[in-house]
Amino acid sequence: MxxxxxxxxxxxxxxxxxxxxxxxxxxxxxxxxxxxxxxxxxxxxxxxxxxxxxxxxxxxxxxxxxxxxxxxDFQTPQEDKAVPVVAASEGMEAEAxxxxxxxxxxxxxxxxxxxxxxxxxxxxxxxxxxxxxxxxxxxxxxxxxxxxxxxxxxxxxxxxxxxxxxxxxxxxxxxxRPGTRLIRLDPVAQDQAKAVTLFWNPQSGEVQLEVDSLVRPPEFMQYQLWAIVDGKPVDAGVFEIDDWQHLVRTQKAFPRADAFAITVEKRGGSPTPTMSTMVVLGKTNA
Known part of the structure; x- marks a missing residue:
């Protein structure tokens, strides 16, 4: 209680x-x-x-x-001095x-x-x-x-x-979607981000990736996606990390690719990848 x-x-x-x-x-x-x-x-x-x-x-x-x-009135009341009335028929006196x-x-x-x-x-x-x-x-x-x-x-x-x-x-x-392949991009270092899932359709060249596991970089930095085609990195565009965003779709199509990677570059992107800032990398085995 x-x-x-x-x-x-x-x-x-x-x-x-x-x-x-x-x-x-x-x-x-x-x-x-x-x-x-x-x-x-x-x-x-x-x-x-x-x-x-x-x-x-x-x-x-x-x-x-x-x-x-x-x-x-605490005084003793005086008795009434009036003469009692005599009853002639009974012969008795009425008290005052x-x-x-x-x-x-x-x-x-x-x-x-x-x-x-x-x-x-x-x-x-x-x-x-x-x-x-x-x-x-x-x-x-x-x-x-x-x-x-x-x-x-x-x-x-x-x-x-x-x-x-x-x-x-x-x-x-x-x-x-027909032809869509799921590619796992594994972290380059153990202390970096978790694995990223990338969806690639060689028929249409469409590329989309899940960004839930990526940590938002500083304001002056951006993530940049790279497609490795014939052993050379090709820019696939930079992208933002927002709380509401789940999938990021690239503006470029890649019918062929040997691998995909993500690096952290200065805002606006870089013409060539910075290998020291590479976050994840995954082969397509195409």
Missing amino acids: NIQEYIESGILEAYVLGTVSPQEKREVECLSGIYPEIQQELDDLSVAMEQYALTLRRDPPAVIKENLLKQL ETPVRPLWGPNSRPTYRFSWVVAASTGLALLFFSLYLLSQLRDSQQTVSELRSSNETLQQDFRRVQVQQQRSEQTLALVR
């Missing part, structure tokens, strides 16, 4: 105010006997309520006491009635003690109800934030799956 969440749920404030159901009351009393933290929170709430009530205490004006004393004075006169006012107690209780009830609403609002905001974050994560995953599906469809379309 998460004791802190139970304390912040607002049920302890409702218990102190006496607004909980009988079942909730038994639950709070049971848990407070088990967990000292809950009992301590109940004690703190009771003390806070008492202190808040004391802050709302107001002494009644002195004029109230004077008006009250004027309304009260003693007047009865009410404790509260028509202009008397009650004490303010009950008023400030009611005001204090109402203020406490509104205070704890506001705290309860604030706690519920924070919980709702946290829930909305978690749902929004979860929704954004799901959208990112969905977009990622869509991109992967599109890339798979593109690769599958290349493989299905």
Whole structure:
């Protein structure tokens, strides 16, 4: 059980105010006997309520006491001196009635003690109800934030799956073309990039390669593809590495090639390959 969440749920404030159901009351009393933290929170709430009530205490004006004393008559009432009426038929004397004075006169006012107690209780009830609403609002905001974050994560995953599906469809379309060959360009050095897959169709001369495994070079550098034809490197063009890009298609056609290689050159390309910056190389075995 998460004791802190139970304390912040607002049920302890409702218990102190006496607004909980009988079942909730038994639950709070049971848990407070088990967990000292809950009992301590109940004690703190009771003390806070008492202190808040004391802050709302107001002494009644002195004029109230004077008006009250004027309304009260502590003197012994004098008996009525009126002569009793003689009943001729019964021969009995009627006793004079003693007047009865009410404790509260028509202009008397009650004490303010009950008023400030009611005001204090109402203020406490509104205070704890506001705290309860604030706690519920924070919980709702946290829930909305978690749902929004979860929704954004799901959208990112969905977009990622869509991109992967599109890339798979593109690769599958290349493989299905008649005459398309798949050539593996292996890293020249072990500490360099991973192998690159190149699709070559000798019938059409079309060349495309997957660039997912290549690391983006510095801004002043570019990757350049080379086709080795009859033992000589032929420029196949430079290309960029973008996050959304999966396949790169060359502008030139190569009906014949002994091998393909990729080097890192200055932006704009080079007329001849820089052998020291060669990244991958793969033979066609044509």
